[in-house]
Each structure stands twice: as structure tokens, then as C-alpha cells.
Amino acid sequence: MPKAPQVTSASTKEAIATRLEEARERTLLLLEPLDDEQLNRVYSPILSPLAWDLGHIANFEELWLVQTIGGREPLHGDLGRLYDAIENPRKTRGSLPILRDAELRDYLEEVRERTLEVLDEVDLDSEDALLRDGFVYELLLAHEHQHNETMLQLLQMVERYEPVEGWPLPPNDPAASGRIRSGSDHRGPSVPWEHVAGSDMVLVEGGGHEVGAGSDRFSYDNERPRHRVELAPFWIDRTPVTNAAYAEFVEQSCVEPPMYWERDGEGGWLRTAMGRSEPLAPDHPVIHVCWHEADAYARWAGKRLPTEAEWEAACAGADRESANLDQVALGTAPAGTHAEGASDCGAEQMLGDVWEWTASDFEPYPGFEAFPYPEYSEVFFGDRYKVLRGGAWATRRNVIRPSFRNWDLPERRQIFAGFRCVEDA
Ligand SMILES: [Fe+2]
Numbered sequence: 001m002p003k004a005p006q007v008t009s010a011s012t013k014e015a016i017a018t019r020l021e022e023a024r025e026r027t028l029l030l031l032e033p034l035d036d037e038q039l040n041r042v043y044s045p046i047l048s049p050l051a052w053d054l055g056h057i058a059n060f061e062e063l064w065l066v067q068t069i070g071g072r073e074p075l076h077g078d079l080g081r082l083y084d085a086i087e088n089p090r091k092t093r094g095s096l097p098i099l100r101d102a103e104l105r106d107y108l109e110e111v112r113e114r115t116l117e118v119l120d121e122v123d124l125d126s127e128d129a130l131l132r133d134g135f136v137y138e139l140l141l142a143h144e145h146q147h148n149e150t151m152l153q154l155l156q157m158v159e160r161y162e163p164v165e166g167w168p169l170p171p172n173d174p175a176a177s178g179r180i181r182s183g184s185d186h187r188g189p190s191v192p193w194e195h196v197a198g199s200d201m202v203l204v205e206g207g208g209h210e211v212g213a214g215s216d217r218f219s220y221d222n223e224r225p226r227h228r229v230e231l232a233p234f235w236i237d238r239t240p241v242t243n244a245a246y247a248e249f250v251e252q253s254c255v256e257p258p259m260y261w262e263r264d265g266e267g268g269w270l271r272t273a274m275g276r277s278e279p280l281a282p283d284h285p286v287i288h289v290c291w292h293e294a295d296a297y298a299r300w301a302g303k304r305l306p307t308e309a310e311w312e313a314a315c316a317g318a319d320r321e322s323a324n325l326d327q328v329a330l331g332t333a334p335a336g337t338h339a340e341g342a343s344d345c346g347a348e349q350m351l352g353d354v355w356e357w358t359a360s361d362f363e364p365y366p367g368f369e370a371f372p373y374p375e376y377s378e379v380f381f382g383d384r385y386k387v388l389r390g391g392a393w394a395t396r397r398n399v400i401r402p403s404f405r406n407w408d409l410p411e412r413r414q415i416f417a418g419f420r421c422v423e424d425a
Pocket of ligand 1: 056060085143147
């Protein structure tokens with residue numbers, strides 16, 4: 001593979017500083033409509049208070065970009081203990097003596113100042129694996145981006161959350177150039193229910209498929225090494241399963257509706273998020289379902305969930321730039337909205353809109369090596385977690401790629417997860 005032209009350290013450093021600033025700006029924009037009480041409030045035992053997330057973002061930045069590569073002492077002694085995600089389960093985070101209010105805001109700023117000082121000093125051409133090609137900076141950017149999504153999970157529960165003026169984001173973002181409707185446009189059915197209740201399928205050829213991430217760009221350890229898998233041919237849903245199709249399953253099987261659905265009193269459904277109820281849009285992908293529900297739907301439909309290798313093979317060639325990602329629309333887009341971003345096999349919305357549950361447990365690839373620390377993914381390997389793929393409307397665009405593996409407990413519904421089904425060909 002040809003190597004990208006060498007960029008000078010100075011321009012790379014400038015680009016890194018700009019991207020760090022952009023990431024922080026987004027984090028703060030999402031939280032701007034909230035007051036300190038809302039930032040500190042525990043909305044759910046399975047989600048951290050937003051003040052913890054903010055402090056954790058700053059502390060993780062201090063740990064890696066200031067202490068580890070800059071060799072500096074921590075600003076606040078062993079504060080890091082409180083922000084260790086493994087030491088402190090989500091249900092305990094609200095009662096920890098974490099930084100709050102003005103102290104928290106000062107900490108974010110002090111860390112960022114030091115981060116930029118260290119960035120100025122480091123040698124990005126160094127042989128150190130953490131610094132080479134700016135790896136540690138990519139890691140930190142992805143971390144903040146990913147925490148935006150966790151914050152958005154909580155923001156779904158905040159009564160009367162009003163995004164700052166200017167949202168949906170302006171059309172300089174390719175996904176916002178008029179193809180994606182804003183959250184407020186999502187009210188009400190735009191097509192008759194019966195026209196979207198079934199979805200057609202596209203064929204993925206059998207044979208050898210390359211999966212996982214190569215070494216030519218940033219990726220997490222769990223995506224590596226890239227390797228070949230042999231797959232039998234299969235059919236995959238052209239789009240994610242829609243609300244209309246899922247509603248039919250709920251009616252016929254008497255199962256619980258997805259999170260945030262409630263009856264409208266006339267036999268239909270309302271969806272309530274951010275404190276506002278709207279008629280459920282039948283043509284949008286179903287979202288906020290757990291793995292067990294996705295699996296039960298697939299069996300009800302006479303199909304099954306794809307393995308993650310099947311999902312990745314079906315995703316090959318999908319265009320990230322035209323996907324509904326990056327919090328642009330603050331909601332899903334109707335199934336079939338971005339046909340121009342379809343993958344090589346013709347599957348649409350493989351990237352963006354909703355994370356897609358797969359049948360697979362979160363296991364290491366053959367030849368896996370933990371880097372830079374086992375707590376990122378290695379400690380989660382095993383049959384407790386299921387893999388999700390593709391990213392959702394709430395995922396920053398920079399985070400997502402066909403090989404990106406997300407994982408969560410199969411009972412979780414607060415995440416932005418939907419699914420699509422497959423059938424053997
Ligand atoms: Fe984190």
C-alpha cells in the first residue's frame with residue numbers, strides 16, 4: 001500500500017490542536033443548555049451524571065497527554081481514582097467527591113493548557129509507539145467523541161432539552177447538506193405504515209472476505225489484525241429494521257415495546273425523548289432495542305442476526321461521508337434516505353443512523369495484542385458482551401469505520417441501537 005506523503009510535525013501539531021479544540025467545542029455545545037444541577041443529577045443508575053463524564057474526559061486527557069507523554073505531575077493528586085471507569089461503576093458515580101461546577105470548568109481548561117504545552121514539545125516522528133503518527137492524540141480525540149455519545153444517551157432523558165441555536169448543524173458538514181432532515185422534521189408518519197412493514201434483502205457473495213483494520217491508519221487494538229474469513233453466501237436486509245416492521249412484531253408477539261415508546265390512546269405509538277412526545281415515524285429505523293429483542297425479532301421474522309464478520313463483509317464500500325452520523329440531525333433519518341452511500345452489495349445505512357446488534361460475542365481476533373492498555377478492550381472479551389457495528393446518528397464521524405467494534409451488555413436499551421437481519425442464501 002502506498003504511504004501517505006510525510007506531513008511535517010509542525011503542521012501535524014497544528015492540525016491536532018485544531019481537532020482537539022473542535023472536539024471540546026462539541027462537548028461543551030451539547031451541554032450548554034444545561035445548568036449545574038442538571039449536570040450533577042443522576043438520571044439513571046446505568047448512566048453517569050454528566051459532570052462525571054466531563055471530569056473523566058479532562059482526567060483521561062491529563063493522564064495520557066500531560067502525565068504519560070509530558071512527564072508532568074497530576075494537577076490534583078490522586079483525583080484520577082474517581083474518574084477511573086473500571087474502579088467506579090456507573091451507579092456509584094453520582095455520589096463520588098468529583099469536581100463540580102466552576103472547579104470542574106477550571107480543571108478542563110487547566111488540563112487543556114498543559115496538553116497544548118506538551119504538544120508543542122513532543123516529537124511526533126519518534127519511535128515511541130504512543131507518539132508515532134500521533135496515535136495517542138487520535139486515541140484521546142476518539143475518547144472525547146465517544147463520550148459525547150454517552151452524554152447524548154443521557155440527554156434523551158432530560159426534560160425539555162433544547163439544543164443550542166444552530167442545530168441541526170450547518171451544511172458544511174456533508175451529511176447536513178439537505179439530505180438529512182432535522183429532529184424536528186421527524187414528526188409524524190411520512191409514508192403509510194404498510195408500505196415499509198417489510199424490507200427487501202440484498203445478496204452478499206460467499207467466499208473469502210477481509211475484515212478488521214490494517215496498519216495504515218488509526219484503529220483500536222480490538223480491530224486488529226486484519227484477517228480473512230470464509231463466509232457462505234447470505235442475504236441481508238437492504239436497510240435497518242423499521243419502526244413499522246418492529247411495531248408489527250410487538251403487536252403480534254405481545255413483547256415490550258422499545259424504550260421511549262408509549263401508546264397514543266388510539267392504537268398507535270408515540271415516541272418520547274428529551275421530554276417531547278411525537279408520533280412514531282414508521283419509516284425510521286427502530287432504535288433503543290436490546291440484543292434480546294433484536295434476536296427475538298429476527299427469529300420471529302424467520303431470519304437471524306448477522307455475525308459481525310457477515311456485517312463487515314456487507315458493509316464493504318459503504319460511504320461514511322454521506323451517512324447520518326456526527327449528531328448532525330439529532331435523530332435517525334428514514335430508511336432508504338442515503339441510497340448514494342450504499343455498500344458494494346447494495347446495503348444502505350450500514351454506517352450511521354443506528355448501531356446494529358450482531359449475533360457475535362466480543363472476542364479477540366486471532367493474533368490480538370493489547371495496546372496501549374488492556375482496559376480498553378481486553379478485559380471485556382468473552383461471552384458477556386455482544387458486538388454492535390456501524391455507528392449511530394449520535395456517533396462522531398471520525399470515530400466510525402467498517403472495522404470499528406462496539407460492545408455492550410445484551411440487555412442494554414439506552415444505547416442508540418437497532419439492527420438488521422440476514423438469511424442464508
Ligand atoms: Fe472513558
